[in-house]
Amino acid sequence: MKALNYRLCRFALAATLFASLCVFPFLLPDYRVFQLTLVLIYAIAIIGLNLLTGDSGQVSLGHGAFVAIGAYVTAVMVSQDWANAYASLPIAALFSFLIGICMGFPALRLAGHYLALATYALALAVPQLLRFRGLEPWTGGVQGIVLSKLDPPWAIELFGRNLSADGWLYLVCLALLAAAMWLALNLVRGRVGRALLAIREHPAAATAMGVNLASLKTLVFGVSAAYTGLAGGLSALVVAFVSPDSFTVFLSITLLVGAVVGGLGSIWATLAGAVFVQFVPNLAESLSQSAPWAVYGVILIALMFFFPGGLAGFVTKLRQRRRAAGHALSFRQPDSTGDKDA
Amino acid sequence: MESLLYQLSTGVANGCIYASVALALVMIDLATHHINFAQGEMATMGTFTAWALLQAGMPYWMAFGLAVAISTAAGFAIQRVIIRPFEKAPVLNNVVVFVGLLVTLNALSGWIFGHTIKEFPSPFASSKWLGNKYLSAHSMGSLLVMLTMLLILFSFFRFTRLGLAMRAAASNPLSARYSGIRVSWMLALGWGFAAAIGSVAGMMVAPVLYLDPNMMSGVLLYAFAAALLGGIHNPWGAVVGGFIVGIMENILGAYVTGTELKLSVALVLIVSVLMFKPNGVFGKKIVSRV
Amino acid sequence: MNDLLVVKGLCAYYGASQVLFDVDVTVRGGEVTALLGANGAGKTTLLRAVCHAVKANGKMLLDGKDIGGCSTEKMAQLGVAHVPDDRGTFTDLSVNENLLLGAHTRSDRKAVASDVEKMFDRFPRLRERRHQQAGTLSGGEQQMVAIARALMLRPRLLLLDEPSFGLAPLVIADIFRILQSINREEKVAILLVEQNAKLALDISQQAYVLETGRIALFGPSQKVAEDESIRRSYLGH
Numbered sequence: 001m002k003a004l005n006y007r008l009c010r011f012a013l014a015a016t017l018f019a020s021l022c023v024f025p026f027l028l029p030d031y032r033v034f035q036l037t038l039v040l041i042y043a044i045a046i047i048g049l050n051l052l053t054g055d056s057g058q059v060s061l062g063h064g065a066f067v068a069i070g071a072y073v074t075a076v077m078v079s080q081d082w083a084n085a086y087a088s089l090p091i092a093a094l095f096s097f098l099i100g101i102c103m104g105f106p107a108l109r110l111a112g113h114y115l116a117l118a119t120y121a122l123a124l125a126v127p128q129l130l131r132f133r134g135l136e137p138w139t140g141g142v143q144g145i146v147l148s149k150l151d152p153p154w155a156i157e158l159f160g161r162n163l164s165a166d167g168w169l170y171l172v173c174l175a176l177l178a179a180a181m182w183l184a185l186n187l188v189r190g191r192v193g194r195a196l197l198a199i200r201e202h203p204a205a206a207t208a209m210g211v212n213l214a215s216l217k218t219l220v221f222g223v224s225a226a227y228t229g230l231a232g233g234l235s236a237l238v239v240a241f242v243s244p245d246s247f248t249v250f251l252s253i254t255l256l257v258g259a260v261v262g263g264l265g266s267i268w269a270t271l272a273g274a275v276f277v278q279f280v281p282n283l284a285e286s287l288s289q290s291a292p293w294a295v296y297g298v299i300l301i302a303l304m305f306f307f308p309g310g311l312a313g314f315v316t317k318l319r320q321r322r323r324a325a326g327h328a329l330s331f332r333q334p335d336s337t338g339d340k341d342a
Numbered sequence: 343m344e345s346l347l348y349q350l351s352t353g354v355a356n357g358c359i360y361a362s363v364a365l366a367l368v369m370i371d372l373a374t375h376h377i378n379f380a381q382g383e384m385a386t387m388g389t390f391t392a393w394a395l396l397q398a399g400m401p402y403w404m405a406f407g408l409a410v411a412i413s414t415a416a417g418f419a420i421q422r423v424i425i426r427p428f429e430k431a432p433v434l435n436n437v438v439v440f441v442g443l444l445v446t447l448n449a450l451s452g453w454i455f456g457h458t459i460k461e462f463p464s465p466f467a468s469s470k471w472l473g474n475k476y477l478s479a480h481s482m483g484s485l486l487v488m489l490t491m492l493l494i495l496f497s498f499f500r501f502t503r504l505g506l507a508m509r510a511a512a513s514n515p516l517s518a519r520y521s522g523i524r525v526s527w528m529l530a531l532g533w534g535f536a537a538a539i540g541s542v543a544g545m546m547v548a549p550v551l552y553l554d555p556n557m558m559s560g561v562l563l564y565a566f567a568a569a570l571l572g573g574i575h576n577p578w579g580a581v582v583g584g585f586i587v588g589i590m591e592n593i594l595g596a597y598v599t600g601t602e603l604k605l606s607v608a609l610v611l612i613v614s615v616l617m618f619k620p621n622g623v624f625g626k627k628i629v630s631r632v
Numbered sequence: 633m634n635d636l637l638v639v640k641g642l643c644a645y646y647g648a649s650q651v652l653f654d655v656d657v658t659v660r661g662g663e664v665t666a667l668l669g670a671n672g673a674g675k676t677t678l679l680r681a682v683c684h685a686v687k688a689n690g691k692m693l694l695d696g697k698d699i700g701g702c703s704t705e706k707m708a709q710l711g712v713a714h715v716p717d718d719r720g721t722f723t724d725l726s727v728n729e730n731l732l733l734g735a736h737t738r739s740d741r742k743a744v745a746s747d748v749e750k751m752f753d754r755f756p757r758l759r760e761r762r763h764q765q766a767g768t769l770s771g772g773e774q775q776m777v778a779i780a781r782a783l784m785l786r787p788r789l790l791l792l793d794e795p796s797f798g799l800a801p802l803v804i805a806d807i808f809r810i811l812q813s814i815n816r817e818e819k820v821a822i823l824l825v826e827q828n829a830k831l832a833l834d835i836s837q838q839a840y841v842l843e844t845g846r847i848a849l850f851g852p853s854q855k856v857a858e859d860e861s862i863r864r865s866y867l868g869h
Contacts, residue, residue: 059437061379114574116437117377117566118612124563125609132603249559253441260438291453297446304435304442305427503736510722510733517720520683521781522708522737 021174025167026158033166035278037238040173041231042274044180046258048227050270051184052220053259058107062119064251065126066096066225068244070232072130075145075242076138085150089233096229097222104221108214123252130244144243147236169238176234180227184267187223192216228255250293257300263312272311347476349592355481357588358488359543363558363565364572364580365495366536372575373512373532374429379440381540381565382558383447384420388413388541389548389557390455393462402465406545410538417537421530451555462548484546491542492581495535508532563608564591570615587611634695636661636789636821637682642690644674644681651677652688653845659789659838661695662819664811666832666853668866669842675825676717678842679791682823683707683714695788708737713782717793717825721774721781723767727758730766730777734784744784751780754810772803779807783814790814790822796831804828808835829866833857841866 025033049063070092077088103122107115130139139145152168163171187193195216198206207213236242254277262273280299284292307314363381370378378384392409396402420443428439466483474482499505510518511528518525544558551557568587572579587608594607637659644652652674659665667675681688684704692699694710702710713734714720722730731751735744752759755776761769766777775795782790795811796804812835814820826832832853833839839856841849849856856862 053434059434061437061441114377114570117379120379121563121566121605121609121612124559125605128603128605250445253445256438256441260434264434291449293449294446294453297442297444297449300442300445301424301439304431304439308431308435503732506725506729506732507736509725509729510736513722513724514720516685517716517722518733519685519704520708520714520716520720521733521785522705523733524705 018174018178022171023158025163025170026161030164030166033164033170034238037166037170037173038235039271039274039278040170040177041234041238042255042258042277043270044173044177044234045228045231045255046262046270046273046277047180047184047267048224048231049255049259050262050264050267051187051227052224053256053264058217058221059116059256060119060224061116061249061252061256062103062122062126063224063228063255064247064249064253065119065122066100066228067232067235067251067255068126068130068242068247069099069225070096070229071236071242071247072139072145072232073229074233074236075147078147078236079140079145080138085147085237089230089237092233093226093230096232097226100225100229101218101222103225104218107221108217120249120252123249127244127247130247140243142244144241144246147240147242149240150237169234173234173238176230180230181267184227188267257296261303261310263310263314266310266312269310269312269315345596346593349596350589351476352478352481353589353592354585355477355485355588356591357568357585358485358492359547359561359584360564360568360587361581361584362488362492362539362543363561364568364584365492365577366539367565367569368572368574368577368580369512369532370536371569372577373508373529374425376425376436376440377566378533378536379437380443380447381536382562383444383451383555384413384417384537385540385544385558385561386553386555387416387447387451388537389462389544389553390451392541392545393460393548393553394455396463402463406465406542409545410541413537413541414534416534418530418534420537421533425533426526426529448555455555457555460553462545462553464549467549480549487542487546491539495539496578504531560605560608563605564588567608567611567615570612634661635659635693636695637823638691638693639678639682640691640693642678642681642688642692644677644686644688646677646686651686651845652681655690655842655845655847657823657840657847657850659821659823661788661821662815663838664815664822664824664836666829666836666839667823667825667842668827668829668832668839668856668862670865671827672844673842674845675842676793679714679716679793679823679825682791683712708785711785711788712791713785713787713789714791715778715782715793715795717797719774719778721766721769721777723765725766726763727766727769727777728762730781731784734781735786737785747784747786751783755780772799772807775799775803775807776810779810783820787820790820791825792822793825794827795824796826796828804831811835829862833867 024036028036045063045067048066049060052058052060052063073092073095074085074088077083077091078085083091103119107118110118129135131142132139133141135141149165150169151165152163156163195206198209203213239246258273258277259270260273261276262269262271281292281296284295284299288295303310309316363385366381367377370376370381388409391412392405395405395408400408424439424443428436431439464480464483466479468479477485499509507518507523508528508531510521511523511525512532515525518528540558543561547561548557551560564587565584568583569580570583571586572581572583574580590611591604591607595604635658637657639655639657642652642655642657643650644655655674655678657665657667657678667678669675677686680686681690682692684702684707694712699707699710707714722733725733728748731748732744735747738744752762757773758776758780761773766774769777779792779795782792792811795807799807808831811822811824815822815835822836824832824836833856834853836853839850839853840847841856841862849859849862857867
């Protein structure tokens with residue numbers, strides 16, 4: 001019974017959180033809503049990266065490329081009038097999925113640093129490809145593509161304010177993030193997730209137990225790319241502009257940082273990671289006008305030293321300590337309110 | 343025909359640079375099983391240091407030598423202070439640390455030396471007897487410098503006690519310690535060398551690519567392709583790989599894809615090697631099987 | 633002869649689990665001391681602990697000097713050579729280079745060069761392979777390389793971990809003959825870990841028997857060889 005209560009509590013908490021998140025567009029100024037929307041988009045991309053890295057242990061320094069691919073697919077489709085904005089999103093995700101599968105295949109042969117470097121190559125190559133004059137009629141070359149912001153399809157009023165374009169996009173992203181999280185959680189907890197965990201922890205044993213490593217790893221790469229591509233498509237709509245310079249290697253680095261800071265393998269923590277990568281660079285800039293990335297780099301190294309498991313790892317450690325303390329107490333007092341497990 | 347020879351010889355000259363950086367990558371990888379992502383940034387910083395010394399009025403070769411010395415010391419220090427604490431940490435954490443290092447160095451370069459693109463002088467540009475119809479004076483000079491450096495490195499590792507000790511530390515760290523070799527200092531020294539190699543390469547590349555914080559990112563990519571091609575654990579294979587990549591880059595760039603897609607070429611090269619010859623052309627098995 | 637290596641109350645750990653419990657071992661200068669025991673008894677751990685390659689505490693004296701806080705690298709400087717159970721060959725390097733590395737801590741380069749030649753005299757099979765990559769040699773040859781490398785140090789104490797492992801009987805006989813001559817001619821003390829008890833007892837003056845991390849029996853080799861339980865468990869009769 002305690003277990004059920006605990007679960008209901010967590011669900012209620014999540015629902016309340018979600019409801020309050022929905023209300024933000026009516027309470028905050030538009031530029032803040034815009035920033036929060038970017039957090040949501042980062043979170044979707046980071047979930048994608050997390051699925052790849054946290055769960056199947058493959059490192060990618062190239063996920064910015066998938067953001068670029070998704071963003072450009074959306075931008076090109078909308079600007080060329082091949083599809084409307086909403087329809088372009090699943091197409092962006094699908095396209096990214098396919099490219100992800102293509103990368104996943106050679107990636108099978110690499111591990112750790114080598115895979116990281118190969119994906120780094122992807123991250124460096126894609127912006128150059130986007131600048132390529134041969135593709136300019138569609139990609140807009142160096143200039144990029146400008147889109148118009150999406151207006152809300154229905155007029156919604158709350159707290160005396162009409163829903164703005166920024167607000168509408170925020171809600172769209174929030175809904176997609178919630179769906180993405182739900183899907184990812186189910187993937188991670190189900191059979192696929194367990195197989196992925198097996199791969200990460202002990203590849204040889206996993207194979208021996210019949211897990212088809214190759215197809216699973218490739219599939220995960222594809223799904224991971226799809227998530228990130230979706231985030232890219234959303235970013236195109238939200239920022240209403242794409243250009244090759246928006247998708248440099250630093251974007252890939254940012255995503256990786258977000259994943260690691262949140263803590264690998266934890267879907268919830270991706271939100272924390274997304275908040276980190278959206279707001280900490282601003283913080284770094286306020287600390288050092290001239291070299292914000294230097295501060296950023298130092299923060300990264302320090303984080304790895306003090307919190308090697310990221311935020312999620314830190315929370316897990318706290319929980320373990322609390323549990324150990326709780327057990328110690330219940331050992332001494334037989335009638336304590338001990339058992340915190342649920 | 344002449345232009346083909348020109349492309350070939352320029353490819354060889356460029357290849358020498360990729361070969362050297364590839365060697366640096368493989369050196370660190372052999373010793374520590376980590377790829378140094380910050381290799382490009384370290385090289386750029388060294389080049390910037392040389393630039394600053396030149397701006398201060400120092401004669402070229404003196405600035406060159408001093409910059410190399412400073413880079414060596416910096417590389418050594420970076421390994422002792424930043425990389426060593428994470429020796430036992432998981433791979434991903436190490437990757438993040440390397441990335442943090444990359445980002446920090448890149449930003450520091452920009453902060454200390456400025457982000458504007460700078461000219462970097464070539465000591466060979468005015469030399470009359472170096473230039474010929476197959477190779478610009480600078481390319482020729484750069485080729486000579488890099489070959490000399492490779493020769494020095496080869497001799498060092500092959501014929502000196504310290505070189506042997508470093509190779510031993512990479513080959514079997516525990517046995518090396520049993521033999522009295524201080525392995526952690528060898529690792530730091532390896533980093534120092536890698537930084538020095540990078541700086542020399544950077545100084546040879548800067549007159550052509552112009553100096554800015556992101557100068558070496560393309561070179562690093564090619565160097566990695568070269569290392570992979572030569573078999574990632576084979577230092578001299580990496581050198582040969584560098585020449586192959588340099589020649590291919592130029593030939594393909596001149597006759598097939600145009601200069602705009604050079605990085606994509608590198609990517610395709612890397613992916614192809616991985617798919618068809620994961621051990622590289624001369625390499626030993628390193629690919630993780632499962 | 634004096635006590636060269638004195639180990640007292642040694643406790644060693646692999647991570648959190650304790651592997652050696654209060655072990656006392658003494659190796660006398662110029663003597664061969666055998667360390668016997670079944671798999672997993674902790675013999676290799678003991679050798680590693682002497683070289684400070686595993687976490688351990690207890691007292692360790694080399695020639696009367698406390699070596700408790702030394703690093704692994706220092707042990708070579710103190711004249712202790714270790715041939716680990718996997719031989720520890722530098723497989724990427726040539727045989728010649730392997731030998732030179734054994735003498736890394738020595739500064740008398742001319743003597744080192746002549747010692748290399750002496751090693752090839754003692755192990756003639758290696759001479760023709762001197763520039764060959766050590767990893768391509770056969771098991772027996774690699775064992776010779778490992779021993780030669782250790783001897784290049786001109787050690788006072790040679791720690792040998794299972795030199796007979798995986799080798800053909802003729803090769804083993806060869807190697808043990810060489811070990812005996814090293815001990816007699818150069819007065820090198822040897823701490824010999826062996827699963828092949830007969831070989832070890834034949835060549836040694838003292839013997840220790842290790843069982844699950846504790847010394848079960850020790851004494852002059854002849855006495856140990858005659859011991860009832862040893863005969864049954866390790867000598868098969």
